[in-house]
Amino acid sequence: MAAPAQERPDVRISTPTGKWILLTTVLGSSMAMLDSTVVNVALPRIGRDLDASLADLQWTVNAYMLTLAGLILLGGSLGDRFGRRKVFVIGVVWFAAASLLCGLAPSGGVLIAARALQGVGGALLTPGSLALIQASFHPDDRARAVGLWSGFGGVGAAVGPFLGGWLVDGPGWRWVFLLNIPVALVCAPIALRHVPESADGQSHKGFDVLGAALGALSLALVTYALIEARSGSVLVVVTAVLGVAAGVAFVYVEKRRPDPMMPLDIFASRQFTAVNLVTLCVYAAFAGFFFLTALQLQVVAGYSALQAGTALLPTTALMLLFSARSGELAQRIGPRIPLTVGPLLCAAGMLLMLRVGPDASYVVDVLPALLVMGAGMVTLVAPLTATVLASVATARAGLASGINNAAARAAGLIAVAALPLLTGMGPDAYRSADAFNAAFRRAMPLCAGILVVGAALAFTTVRRLAPDCRRPECRTHGCVTAPPLEPSTSRGRLA
Template sequence: MESVALNSAAGRWIMISAIMASTMAFIDGTALNVVLPSLQHALDASAAELFWVLNAYMLMLASLILIGGALGDRLGRKRVFMAGIMVFIIGSACCGFSATAAQLIAFRALQGIGGAFMIPGSLSLISATINENERGKAVGTWSAATTFVTMAGPLLGGWLADAGWWRYIFFINVPLGLAALFILWRHVAENRDEEEVEGPIDYPGAVYIAVGLASLTYGFLTMPTAGWQHPKVFITVLVGVVLLIAFIGRESRIPYPMMSLHLFKNRVFLGANLLCFFLYAGLNGAMLFLSLNLVQVQGYSQLQSGLTFLPFSLMMILFSRTMGALADKYGPRLFLTMGPVIAGVGMLLMSTIKETRGFADYFTTYFPGIMIFGAGMAITVSPLTAAVMGAVGKQLAGTASGVNNAVTRIATVFSTAVFGGLAVVFFSAYTQHAISDMGLSAAEQQQVLQQATALGDARVPTGIALQDQIAGIYKAAFISTYGHVLKICGVLGIIAGVLAFIYLKNNTGSDKKYSQ
């Protein structure tokens, strides 16, 4: 398929189909963060199970998204894209009917399988078919449009959760997915690179990375309660590290790897993906713990929690398209240095907030930090995506999109696992220090500390005196934990900006070919 103009009929249908499908994944992610407190309470899920609800999806996505991109390049981007959407729809419906945390975790994994074939398809279709000189503008349009549609995610999630209907967060994917399938079937031509991409798919590599990531995640989430010395922690972390090393070794040896390591010899591609890893690890941790803090500790309703993210979404809508066009003209370095640093400052600002009077204090507490955070991400997202996709030839568009998405999802998996483990450690340490001089027996102290695994949903054990004081300690412990996590997230954002400054060239004008 020849390149097409962004404003042509073919270009518009490609953009609409990509936006419709991407909206499912984005709404799912933004709304799910808001409904997590309701979900945790309804399914009686521990903190570890709550993090697995997030990570089951991300694990499958991270491990299979490279294969999804490669299959699109070989078998046809439209065909693989549509298959991914169908599996995602089925997984979403099953999630909505889940009766236990274990069932929800399993069906979230099914969603992740669908997402692995769906998500690379949107950007690879854009990169492989839209004219090169309009690619940044197209990505900016995609980013702004998906943000505009998905800004309803937190609001819808909060409203549904407050009404006791959190399951409909998954059901709304069904009509969106069916609409995307219809548009693709009727209006979008197939696109593939049969002559330029050859070789078998690296299925063993997918097994290595999937099992390796799962082992590491299990180890980190189990560590706070079992301790580093416990065999199930030490062994699973060791197995995870060995398998990920084996994955990298395999990819460097075989002729047709799932992750083409030679792509990382390209300085722009390497720098952009390092930036992605650190920035999205911080972004995920900040959004997750901010949502839990607002509802479980600060007294926000889940609808009010959703409203707090509105400024973030508005910043993305207002500036994403413009930033993509400016990056086409001036190059990505300035934007990808400033944006993550500004986002990091926003997270650091939010980390200083202690107990508030709830939503009444929003504009003097969380609002400034969220605005700065959103501005930083708005400056970053479109130039970052355009830089990644522009660093390789269009015949590897699906592979590049898959690698970049895999890096982003791996960052999310690690941040959820690591921050989940650290949060329990921080929470336990604060609680143990606070109750040490309250006159509780050793058995009572142990009962109080066992609730640390629930974090913000911790409940004072029955039969223990000083109920109000212990409840206050739990609240203070989570606020302290939230502050520690947000500080780490802010530092990760600043590191991402420094990496962009080091690795990226500030190409301008017609200089579209980044150095290799």
């Protein structure tokens, strides 16, 4: 039986219960956010220890993004129906159990399967943490609570690569995953003891399990076809065709279901459609950049894992420091200029990364590129979120944010699968500094080109925000894998 709906959210941040709720949600969401950023730094060591091919490393990243992107919209609805605290705790425990499997994995295949399970847990706890804040805090405190949640989550995202590098060079890459277990052991009991349960079972007629399954299946088949395309086998062609067919079936199902996971009529807004196309371009380039750069710094430039993780800090640090101001600027001048200039700055930063080769100097070669890249991310991420929220009715803001977040993750998934193919990386390219450097020098212009396309789309399609549009509540953030999730105006409903 579903938990009863909470009559009125009335917890204040200043109370002990409010502080416990905030701590619980930050701990839970940080687990998923850390794993989105920290694993890239560990990839070379994972490859050596497990004798993994480049395709195995791609799947180590993509298996997690696949299930997270495919199920994150469904995860929010499950919490609404069966109890937000219950589903959140299940997600935390699930994520920790999958992390244990990752840490103990004896082979690349087991690690990939465990990473897919991690993504399922992430799809339950990430929207669940935001829904708990929405459903628990008094309306006067909710915006501040969401801001603190997103700010602390951004700190976690910034610390992730540094922490991952320290663990890889110290106790070993397995601790990148095992570290989630003590966090979960703290988080779950606090949630059960101090977080009030809430649900809204009457708001759902059913769950779009078929739609979620078809969406995830389509992404999985297309990803497999791209990663294995080097073989040129008939199986790859068949898989690609089946992936496209599953995508068509997903659209057909979503169009005809009475309560779809992703209502297609939301795309009747030209602004919403346009900004999601920009999102696809931007986050495809970001995912390819961070996946390849973590390898380039270690395989080619000779950095340790800790040095590589520390090297990537400027991008997220700049977002944490200036994302709120960027959002305020976009409210004054409109999103068109930031969404055009931001991708162009990021493209320039990626082209500057072409200076990074063997024995590259951090101050002379790496840092300037990352500062330009970070400036571009600061310029575009907050306005992108604001434009998503402004392009739909207020009641659908949470849904719009969830779709935009899932689109970004799906774009990253496809980019990590496709870039090695497009740049001619062989199965063992990451073992050879010369081979990987040559492919990296082909990849950065491709990523920059995708960003230029995104900038052109923004310039030609994005229009000024309405004066009374809803402003993002996640004003401070540092996640580089997807735009921040935003709550809806209805209690806790994300999807």
